[in-house]
Amino acid sequence: MFRNFKLVPKIIFGRGCFSQLDDIIEEKRENSKSWVVFVIDDVFKGKSLEKRIPLHDRDMLLWVNVDDEPKTKYVDQLTCDVKAYHSTLPSAIIGIGGGSSMDLAKAVSLMLTNEGSSTLYQGWDLIKTPAIYHIAVPTLSGTGAEVSRTAVLTGPEKKLGLNSDYTVYDQIILDPELTKSVPKDQHFYTGMDCYIHCIESLQGTFLNEFSKSYGEKSLDLCREVFIDDHPDKADKLMMASFFGGMSIAYSQVGACHALSYGLSYVLGTHHGIGCCIVFDYLSEFYLNGVKEFREMMEKCQIELPRGLCKNLADDQIEKMVTVALGLDPLWENCLGKDWKNIMTPDKAKSLFLKM
Numbered sequence: 321m322f323r324n325f326k327l328v329p330k331i332i333f334g335r336g337c338f339s340q341l342d343d344i345i346e347e348k349r350e351n352s353k354s355w356v357v358f359v360i361d362d363v364f365k366g367k368s369l370e371k372r373i374p375l376h377d378r379d380m381l382l383w384v385n386v387d388d389e390p391k392t393k394y395v396d397q398l399t400c401d402v403k404a405y406h407s408t409l410p411s412a413i414i415g416i417g418g419g420s421s422m423d424l425a426k427a428v429s430l431m432l433t434n435e436g437s438s439t440l441y442q443g444w445d446l447i448k449t450p451a452i453y454h455i456a457v458p459t460l461s462g463t464g465a466e467v468s469r470t471a472v473l474t475g476p477e478k479k480l481g482l483n484s485d486y487t488v489y490d491q492i493i494l495d496p497e498l499t500k501s502v503p504k505d506q507h508f509y510t511g512m513d514c515y516i517h518c519i520e521s522l523q524g525t526f527l528n529e530f531s532k533s534y535g536e537k538s539l540d541l542c543r544e545v546f547i548d549d550h551p552d553k554a555d556k557l558m559m560a561s562f563f564g565g566m567s568i569a570y571s572q573v574g575a576c577h578a579l580s581y582g583l584s585y586v587l588g589t590h591h592g593i594g595c596c597i598v599f600d601y602l603s604e605f606y607l608n609g610v611k612e613f614r615e616m617m618e619k620c621q622i623e624l625p626r627g628l629c630k631n632l633a634d635d636q637i638e639k640m641v642t643v644a645l646g647l648d649p650l651w652e653n654c655l656g657k658d659w660k661n662i663m664t665p666d667k668a669k670s671l672f673l674k675m
Contacts, residue, residue: 325569326485328467331562333494335555338457341414341493342374348411348453355379357402357410359425361386361417361459369459369498373416380405386420389584389591392438392475395424399431399438409433413454415489418510419463419472419591422456426471426487429454438482439475447484455491459498461557462510462592464517464565466492472591479585479643494562496554508546508620509592511557512613514564515542516595519609520574521567524653528570535567546616574654575605575663579671582644586636587628597624601674605654629675641668 332340345356355378362383364370375381380402384394402410409432415425429451431438441447456466465471469488470481481487502510518535521527541560545553579602580594589597596617603610617624629637645651645668651659 323570325469326488327566327569328489328492330491331494332492333558335495335497337493338372338495338498341455341457344455344491344493345374345412345414349376350411353378353408354411355406355408356412356414357382357405357428359384359398359413359415359417359421359428361421364416364459369416378406380410384417384421384424386417386424388588389479390420390424390427390471390473392442392473395427395431395438395473398424398428402428402432410452413452414457415454416457416459418458418460419465419513422458422463422465422489423471423473423481425454425456426451426465426489427473427482430471430482430484430486438473439477441482441484442473442475442478442480444483445485447482447486449486451486453490455493456489457493457495457498458558458561460502460506460510461496461499461554461561462512462514462564464514464561464568466494467562467565467569469569474585478646479581480647494558496558499554499558504620505622506592507557508617508622509590509596511542511546511560512596512599512616513592514538514557514561515546515613515616516576516599516609517564517568517573518542519606520576520654521564521571523606523609524571524574525656526571526653531567531569531571534563538563538567543612546620549619572649572653574650576602578644578647578650578654579668581647582640582642582668582672583628583675585643586632586640589628593624596622597628597675598671600624601671626675629672637669637672640672641665644668 413429415422470483472481544550
């Protein structure tokens with residue numbers, strides 16, 4: 321059976337297009353009592369972007385902290401805060417920030433219309449009720465969160481996304497100007513998330529021409545950004561992120577993302593840098609990709625942290641392994657249906673102990 325997946329229906333791209341956000345939101349304001357929620361990374365508090373948010377009298381400005389990876393407990397708290405703000409539901413949720421902020425906005429938009437804790441919906445197609453209309457405004461490029469059908473959350477037992485067609489954003493605003501203040505290291509780590517998406521998709525067993533077309537274009541753009549240092553690299557990386565997200569929409573990611581989930585669950589390692597740490601040890605699976613990744617890392621003068629796992633307790637390593645090996649579709653995409661005989665718990669443990 322072929323997947324009939326949902327795409328983002330409305331997209332606006334271009335330098336300065338953030339200024340059209342108010343007009344876009346206005347279409348969702350049905351009457352004078354309508355209100356919206358701006359979910360925005362608190363790194364922008366007191367910055368110029370805060371002054372540009374088109375906040376109306378009844379609207380809610382919901383600052384979120386993403387020092388830690390998004391957790392189900394935090395999503396549940398934010399959802400309660402929004403419900404307490406007015407007696408009616410908001411007309412729209414607008415997520416402004418990087419991948420974690422956009423995932424939090426997705427998750428809140430879903431949990432406002434689905435009962436219970438977000439932990440109940442960690443998995444594939446468990447969401448049953450459509451979300452509040454939600455808009456993404458990325459200020460980082462690379463995660464693909466603006467176009468993906470998942471909101472990745474860490475729960476009490478696992479790190480797994482709210483993965484459904486209802487998670488997909490209704491509108492995205494891609495303004496490369498919003499990424500100009502991103503620190504060098506963060507720019508690299510997030511960009512490599514995109515690069516690794518594509519390597520995993522293009523070498524996966526789920527590969528098809530749909531995924532291949534988007535993945536190859538995204539890889540070309542990543543090379544222009546991180547090898548050629550193209551003068552339009554902000555625009556190019558923003559489109560690479562979009563294409564990279566589209567590449568995995570009809571396929572999957574692979575070993576790097578699965579192992580990075582285990583690393584993140586135990587150590588709280590942020591997703592972008594976590595993927596970079598893991599990928600550097602996966603030459604066995606992605607030989608050419610790792611070689612090119614190291615070339616990009618050298619060119620951008622990036623040094624990865626080492627020895628993260630060498631002093632961990634056995635139970636911590638075992639938890640990493642359990643979380644990583646719980647992501648069956650990722651491993652099947654990487655290694656095929658017989659993946660459990662290849663990526664054994666001992667094999668996964670040996671990889672973690674190198675990191």
